[in-house]
Amino acid sequence: MVDLLDKNKALMERMQRVAEAGSRVGPVNEKLLSPTRAMIDGRDTILAGTNNYMGVTFEPSCIEAGQKALAAHGTGTTGSRIANGSYAIHEELERELAGFLGMKHCIVFSTGYQANLGMMAGLAGPKDTIFLDADSHSSIYDGCTLSGAQLVRFRHNDAADLDKRLTRMGDTGGGHLVVLEGIYSMLGDRAPLADFVEVKKKHGFQLLVDEAHSFGVLGPNGCGLADEAGLMHEADFVVGTFSKSIGAIGGFGASNHPLFETVRYSSKPYMFTASPSPASVATATAAVKVLAREPERRDRLQSNSARLFHGLRGLGLELGCDEVSPVIAVKCADEPSTLVMWNELLAAGVYVNIALPPGTPGKLCLLRCSVSAAHTEAEIDRIIELFATVVAGNQLATASA
Amino acid sequence: MTDDEQEIFDKLSELLQPFNEKQVELKPQTEIAVDLAIDSVSVMDFVMEVEDHFDMDIPLNVLSDTHTMKDMISVVQARKKT
Known part of the structure; x- marks a missing residue:
């Protein structure tokens, strides 16, 4: 009789490749500090991949x-x-x-x-x-x-x-x-x-x-x-x-x-x-x-989104689309380099989403940020700074995806 | 294969090339998703190319019973008639 999970062997191999690159599929938030901050691996980390657009989780x-x-x-x-x-x-x-x-x-x-x-x-x-x-x-x-x-x-x-x-x-x-x-x-x-x-x-x-x-x-x-x-x-x-x-x-x-x-x-x-x-x-x-x-939350979200969008675009990174929205995705060259950069960003103190095929359109590998009305300008600027160091510095990332 | 089937097979092979990253040799019995190791989204994208080329709709429901190139030829033939 065929083992039902035999068909998942390729998936297991992929999970092992991800683990070897030092990643976990979904890191653990050890303690939430605010809508935009958590302790992850013992570090105070900016959360930029939560879809917590209005920042109401601690309201x-x-x-x-x-x-x-x-x-x-x-x-x-x-x-x-x-x-x-x-x-x-x-x-x-x-x-x-x-x-x-x-x-x-x-x-x-x-x-x-x-x-x-x-x-x-x-x-x-x-x-x-x-x-x-x-x-x-x-x-x-x-x-x-x-x-x-x-x-x-x-x-x-x-x-x-x-x-x-x-x-x-x-x-x-x-x-x-x-x-x-x-x-x-x-x-x-x-x-x-x-x-x-x-x-x-x-x-x-x-x-x-x-x-x-x-x-x-x-x-x-x-x-x-x-x-x-x-x-x-x-x-x-x-x-x-x-x-x-x-x-x-x-x-x-x-x-x-x-x-x-x-x-x-x-x-x-x-x-x-x-x-x-x-x-x-x-x-x-x-x-x-x-x-x-509090409609002003929408205004803050819009202004934070524009700040991150233009900041990342200013680094020469290729983004998911040309209009400002709270979902800002950076296109990367391939899965191995995306994994490396995602880990480096997390180690440096920012959590973004890593999105890989088949969960993405057009086989894209993405470092996906989502912006919150609760982000401070300083947090947005720190995210941009870390993308400048980790992603813009990586030649692979700037290759057309 | 009949001439009609061969013609459809050749066209499907051409449309499948951009998804055939491992350059697997295509035969009528080739299982598209399994043998080419392509994900479900790529299969749907390939089907969209087939729809556009043959100017027909291939509802996604049909795909659960469509595995091989030969199956796909049958789908195209059947929907050409409707």
Whole structure:
């Protein structure tokens, strides 16, 4: 009989190569000092790869809300939302989010990954077709697969390519759902939403925008890319996560569709899992209030992002995209040199994400930074200084990737 | 192989070259992902090239049953007819 894990031998070899280069896949934060600092390997380290965009993880009002909920409602709900796991605080969070987004309905999921699984599977079925951007997050791919819908992939950020595929497909007798992301997690680029809306007007599909990296970040109201583009009314469905700007864990789907509440009963990732724990729900609700109350956090994030973007570009490094966003990825030449540089950065006191194929588009090897509103200018400058020493000094890194 | 299959095979081989970093010799029975040791994203990128060349949609769902070059030829033939 074949050993099930035999097929993972190549993966084991790769993990060993990474370990030999002195890395761990995911270093351990021994103690968090702030939203932007932790002790790693006994060193005070600047965190520049946390997706903690709004820096709310140590916000006193969020911590207090979490502690109160923990004391009042206990450690966990021990049940699904459709059984014993619906508390008043879950409904309060859904109302708070719907109000923030200016949408009629909101459904909370237990993780961001499950929000995409649950939305795709809850919306589309075997007779429908989902058109997804080639660079979509893994949770979107997995949700699409779970839905059983026919899946068509279009070229990244290419509205004309989507138009061509929709035209070629024609009327299938089922619904058509197009899935885009506000900010793409690896390169930090945004979907050209206005172009896609033109295609929507021509073909009449339903549009879902995953605002995982853009919720709280983009737009005059912090609702995401659709808000920034002034096209909230064109997004039939919005998905988001609590593990980034909200600083908790969980996710949501929102819509104005009159039948949207039925997704609670057509989505197994919503039904067949325990609802989010009280402390997490309460911190998420408090964080949404912070985002609404303190728009200056978005301004600080924007200014920190611009400082890092221009600082790194000034070093001659090739970045993931040409527009400033809180996701700033430095393209590197190959896996071995990226591993070496990532280790050197960590040893020198800055944690960034290392992103390698197949988790990256176009087989890119990336040192990916994510910026926080909580970073100080001094921290941003230190990150730039370390990239100057470790990365810009490395000839391999400046070779075109 | 029929002439039509040979023609599709030749075109698929050409489209696969940029992904065939190890320069594995391509035969009808070659398993695309396994023998070329390419990841799932590269397989999907290759399929996108095939879609564009033959001006057809190949839904990702089809790929779970498509392993070899011969399988891929069958997919192209089947979708040419639709």
